[in-house]
Amino acid sequence: AQRVTQPEKLLSVFKGAPVELKCNYSYSGSPELFWYVQYSRQRLQLLLRHISRESIKGFTADLNKGETSFHLKKPFAQEEDSAMYYCALSPGGSEKLVFGKGTKLTVNP
Amino acid sequence: DAGVIQSPRHEVTEMGQEVTLRCKPISGHNSLFWYRQTMMRGLELLIYFNNNVPIDDSGMPEDRFSAKMPNASFSTLKIQPSEPRDSAVYFCASSLTIRGGGYTFGSGTRLTVV
Numbered sequence: 001a002q003r004v005t006q007p008e009k010l011l012s013v014f015k016g017a018p019v020e021l022k023c024n025y026s027y028s029g030s031p032e033l034f035w036y037v038q039y040s041r042q043r044l045q046l047l048l049r050h051i052s053r054e055s056i057k058g059f060t061a062d063l064n065k066g067e068t069s070f071h072l073k074k075p076f077a078q079e080e081d082s083a084m085y086y087c088a089l090s091p092g093g094s095e096k097l098v099f100g101k102g103t104k105l106t107v108n109p
Numbered sequence: 110d111a112g113v114i115q116s117p118r119h120e121v122t123e124m125g126q127e128v129t130l131r132c133k134p135i136s137g138h139n140s141l142f143w144y145r146q147t148m149m150r151g152l153e154l155l156i157y158f159n160n161n162v163p164i165d166d167s168g169m170p171e172d173r174f175s176a177k178m179p180n181a182s183f184s185t186l187k188i189q190p191s192e193p194r195d196s197a198v199y200f201c202a203s204s205l206t207i208r209g210g211g212y213t214f215g216s217g218t219r220l221t222v223v
Binding site for chain 1: 159217
């Protein structure tokens with residue numbers, strides 16, 4: 001069965017500090033991994049996907065198949081990064097997404 | 110495009126009543142998903158459709174839940190009869206059937222069953 005684990009429910013950092021939101025997955029095949037973000041009073045939206053190897057709002061995430069991880073990183077956190085972050089997995093060839101339970105990031109001034 | 114539109118935004122109902130949640134996907138998207146979000150269980154996929162056909166309903170909790178997609182621009186999720194444990198935020202999302210396309214979510218319906 002597919003599973004996504006985000007071990008931290010809450011994460012608090014100071015502005016300008018590096019931030020890493022952890023995501024581990026369980027899937028035997030070739031997954032597609034995503035990060036979604038939900039800012040206060042806004043809808044859930046796609047932040048980035050591993051196949052694009054992109055950097056969005058300074059965030060990057062690298063798929064590590066050996067460690068089955070897809071951690072989200074940003075070198076210098078900003079207050080506007082405060083939000084709920086969800087890691088999600090799409091089993092190979094499938095349309096469905098399996099979400100982790102999310103990490104609430106707070107960036108303090 | 111106004112995005113994925115869900116109605117109502119909030120619903121408070123008494124236990125035993127029928128509840129119908131509605132979703133209008135983005136025009137041109139051919140996959141539609143219903144998720145339920147709770148503090149305890151996070152985001153759970155209930156059911157998804159592709160080209161209006163239900164593909165996977167294994168997440169539907171029990172027979173009290175049913176979903177339909179009569180055409181490409183409308184879907185409903187119905188709970189009958191509702192119970193307090195159904196209280197949650199229900200999200201609808203749509204996507205193109207393209208590998209790695211990602212979803213576009215609606216704003217959700219916050220359901221409270223008292």
